[in-house]
Amino acid sequence: MKRTISLVVASLAVFAVVVGVAGAASSPTVATGAATTIRNHSAVLNGSVNPNGASTQYWFVWGPTTAYGGTSAHHGAGNGTRSVSVNVTASGLLPGTVYHYRMIAQNAFGTTMGRDRTFKTTGHPLPGVVTGSVTNLSAFGGTLNGTVVPNGATTSWYFQYSGGAPFVSTPVPPGTVSGSSGPTNVAQNIGPLAPGTLYQYRLVGVHASGTSYGPFQEFSTFPLSRPFPPRFTQSTQPSRDRTKPFIFTTTGLLTPSSRFFGPAQCTGTVNIRYFIGTRQVTLLRTSLQSNCTYRATAIFTHTFAFKVGGKRPATEQLRVEVRFGGNGWLAPTKNARVGHVILG
Structure with missing residues (x-):
């Protein structure tokens, strides 16, 4: 009888443990x-x-x-x-x-x-759009540039621009890029514009999946009476890079004339070109910063000319040319600084 009671108590104890865990x-x-x-x-x-x-x-x-x-x-x-x-x-x-x-x-x-x-998600990705620089700038017009990536769907594109009033869209009808195309450069002439005026603009891309907006950029049309030209500096360092990849950084400062009276003292585009002789091998485009400085870096993986037998030279000199544009109040039509760097 005692053994039976002991077994019952033990079973109840095991059951209690199981219930407690559960x-x-x-x-x-x-x-x-x-x-x-x-x-x-x-x-x-x-x-x-x-x-x-x-x-x-x-x-x-x-x-x-x-x-x-x-x-x-x-x-x-x-x-x-x-x-x-x-x-x-x-x-x-x-x-x-x-x-x-x-x-x-x-x-x-x-x-x-x-x-x-x-x-x-279904559908095509939104179009990629990059707002580019302004070319052919004058007192009354210019050419807006940009790049459209259709991402698989036929894409309509147009520019929006404004000199302070509501934005104007152009062209009408908009341009189109085939969905099978890769990145495509687009351009549109605009005008008539007001002389000596600061404008904002951006590129817009539209297809069935939605609308994409490029970042805003700025330019100033030329004034009717051209101002005194600004002074600007250019320095590309190092003057020689002996090891691949060859990396050069161009910096500078633009100082407007003391007679400056325009609406946008430190806006515009700086184009930095590298040449071998008369052949351009690369182009860097950067914006002038609000403190009137600029900076851009070029990276080269090899030299460019060829020797007899198809070999590239171990050492090569490039000409660096810096031009300023995109702001008619500051930039005369010809304004360049030239330097030289050595690869290898």
């Missing part, structure tokens, strides 16, 4: 599921969460990299001990873009992150 709450268990109902601008993110006996909240994060950036609202998953299927809709997405996402859940016992997964 009843202990813990951090949630999470599984990131596949994305569904994927559209140009949205997708449904799925997952499952087991609260493991404690009141639990869950949410999703997403973005173009594993740094994410987008997040859903927090939702309750209860305090049960079974896995629950959940989902949220990620919206405001870009077409034709790969997104990373994961599910996260949290309760009083800790935070659990599901594994990172990816999906790609």
Whole structure:
């Protein structure tokens, strides 16, 4: 009889231990599921969460990299001990873009992150647009330049510009670039413009997935009465680079005339060209900074001329020419500084 009672007590003790282990709450268990109902601008993110006996909240994060950036609202998953299927809709997405996402859940016992997964939205990526410089500048007009990347869909493009009034769009109808094209340089003449006036402009690209805007740039038309030319310095360092890649940095400062009275003292474009003889081997284009300085770096992986037998020379001299433009108040039509550097 005593042995029977002992066995019953032992069984009850084991049962109590098992119940105690099963009843202990813990951090949630999470599984990131596949994305569904994927559209140009949205997708449904799925997952499952087991609260493991404690009141639990869950949410999703997403973005173009594993740094994410987008997040859903927090939702309750209860305090049960079974896995629950959940989902949220990620919206405001870009077409034709790969997104990373994961599910996260949290309760009083800790935070659990599901594994990172990816999906790609439908449609073509938005067009790429880069606002370029102004050429052929005069008192009454100029040529706006830029680059369009259609990203697989026929893309319309146009420039917007303004001298302080509402923006004007040109051309009408807009130009087009075939979806099968790569990066395409585009240009549009504008005018008549007001002499001696500061203008803002940008390039715009549009296709079925949406609209892209290039960064704003500025230029000033020439005044009717040309001012005294500015002074500007040019220095390219080092004067010689003996090891590949050959790296040269050009810096300088523009000082407007003391008789300057224009609307944009430190705006404009600096073009830095490298030549072998009369042949241009590279062009750098940078903007004049608000303190009237400029800086640009050229990197060469090899020399350019060829010797007999098809070998490149070990040493070569390049001419560096700096010209300033894009601001008619400061730049005369001919204004250049020339230097030389040696490769190798």
